[in-house]
Amino acid sequence: MTVLYTTDHEWLRIEGDTATIGVTDYAQSQLGDVVFVELPKVGRQLKKAEAAAVVESVKAASDVYAPITGEVLEVNEALSAEPALVNSDADGKAWFFKLKISDKSELGGLMDEAAYKAHTA
Amino acid sequence: MLARDTETPLLKTPLHALHLARGGKMVPFAGYDMPVQYAAGVLKEHLHTRTKAGLFDVSHMGQIALRPKSGKVEDAALALERLVPQDILAVAPGRQRYAQFTNTAGGLLDDLMVANFGDHLFLVVNAACKIEDEAHLRKHLSEICTIEVLADRALIALQGPKAASVLAKFCPEASAMKFMDAGPHRVDGVACFVSRSGYTGEDGFEISIPADQAEALAAKLLDDADVMPIGLGARDSLRLEAGLCLYGHDIDTTTTPVEAALEWSVQKSRRTGGARAGGFPGADVILPQFAHGAARRRVGLKPEGRAPVREGAALFADATSAEQIGSVTSGGFGPSLNAPVAMGYLPASHATIGGTVFAEVRGQRLPLRVSPMPFVPHGYKR
Structure with a gap:
């Protein structure tokens, strides 16, 4: 399992052909109290x-961008009921959606944890 | 190539250092470096103000003394009535009234508070308009009044159900004040102007204090366990739930007081048939609207779903029609309602409480209920 990061403050947890995507703890701290989340179909x-x-x-309102190309496999319905999860557990329970990775080469442009930490420092 | 720096440096209020020390997240607002929130965040700050008390720095707003050259405050009141559709003569000493500067088209140049301090009038105007307001006053009233901008004063708002008990510790006579009472009072021994008013819908006070005394008083008020510092973010969500207009958004040079649903603020004496009817800019546009109504009206809007509908969202009569009928002028999430709230303008034909209109948000049509305001009942001490 690998965790990668984007300059837009999203994280991707890569497991095989699947990427689970959320926003980082830094992102939630900048957003403030989250009151609504709209997820893709x-x-x-x-x-x-x-x-x-x-x-x-x-x-x-802020957009969350698809960090890579892919088909939406699953979305986290818990966020619709409890948007504040994004503030309390951005890196864990508050994942947004899972993508079937179309092109693994796109992962090459993303940051590892050390690089992301340097990016937000 | 670097972008050319054409920005003028941001101004700082007398409480700027206090904001930084208390973890304020600073943003530019009306030319000032202001706290949008503190560490607690907008949601907690909002709810704290509704249940206890919040302290707001509103020192960016303009404070103006209008002094009659004759020495008679009535002369200043009558002079000011040439610029606003309100009855200023009827504002008794020690009282305050909400007013608007109108333009010749009946639109609004600014909204303001006018207090009668016995020998002069005291005005509080919006930060973004204060330069133009001063010029407007000088242009039209200089023969009758001296116009003094009180630039060396801070303005602190203490708002919420605990505001009165907190302020009483520093200003015992504040407890006896009623909503819209205003006058000079000593607060912690400092000569201040205190009004029982605000912009949250709650009971509360606005305290005008010499700039060099402001930080000490703010720190003492914040020492009270009931008081939390509140940023501009919660100020906006509080006033939105209270159904109060934000100048430049819900009202501007193109909206008349009748369109803006502010008829209550125009007293009968200034309307057609009143003792001093008209005589303000745009009266020929505004007064007929009292009799015949206006083509559009500001209304409260409650989105039926959870998605906030924000300023600028286009409004439609139904889920499919191509013709836009209005716009949202303020919208967001109301923490006390735990639901999205908005206000906007609709044609008179659709401005009926209980009706449904649709807002376009990210390509979807979301239903909104036309709703009475305030969304949260006012807590004024009348």
């Missing part, structure tokens, strides 16, 4: 950098 084909989900705080 299962089966949707997402292109890399396409707006895939929306996360809203009291003050503002």
Whole structure:
């Protein structure tokens, strides 16, 4: 299992051909109290950098982009009922969606944990 | 190539250092470096203000003394009535009233508070409009009044159900004040102007204090366990739940007081048939609207789902029609309602409480219920 990061403050947990995607703890701290999450439909084909989900705080709405190309396999319905999970457990229970990875070469452009830490430092 | 730096440096209020020391997340607002939130976050700050008390730095707002050259405050009141549709003459000493500066088209140049301090009027205007407001006052009232911008004063708002008990420790007579009472009072021994008013829908006070005394008083108020510092984020969600207009968003130069559903703020004496009817800019547009209504109206809107509908969202009569009928002017999440809330303008034909309209959000049409305001009952001490 590998965890990778984007410059847009998303994390990807890679297990075989599946990538589980969420936003980082740094991202949630910047967003503030999350009050609404809109998730993509299962089966949707997402292109890399396409707006895939929306996360809203009291003050503002932010897009969550597909960090890689792939088909949406599963979404985390728990976030619809309890958006605040994004604040309390961004790296864990608050995953957003799972993608079937189309092109593994796209993973090459992402950061590992050390590089992401340096990016947010 | 670097972008050319054309930004003027941000101004700082007398409480700027306090914001930084308390972990304020600073953002530019109306030319000032202001806290949008503190470590607690918008949600907790909002709820704390509704249940206990919040302290807001509103020192960026403009404070103006309007002094009659004759020495008679009535002359200043009558002069100001040439610029606003409110009855200023009827504002008794020690009282305050909500008002608007109108333009010749009946639109609003700014909204403001006007207090009668016995020998002069005290005005509080919006930060983003204060330069223009001062020029407007000088242009039209200089013959009758001296216009003094009180730039050396801070403005601290203490809002919430515990505000009165907290302030009473520093200003015992504040407890006897009623909603919209305003006047000079000593707060912790410092000569201040105190009004029982605010912008949250809660009971509370606004305290105008000499700039060099502001930080000490704010720190003492914040020492009270009931008081938390509150940023602009919660200020906005609180006023939205209270159904209060934000200038530049819900009201502006294109909205009349009638369109903005602010008829309550225009007293009968200034309407057609009143003792001093008209005589303010745009009266020929505004007064007929009292009799015949306006083509559009500001309404409360409650999204039926969980998704916030934000400022700028286009409004439609149904889920499919191509014709836009209005726009959302303020919208977000209401922490006290635990639901999204919004306000916007609709044609009079659709501005009926209980009706349903649709907002376009990310390509989808979301239903909203036209709702009475305030969304959260006001807690004013009348």
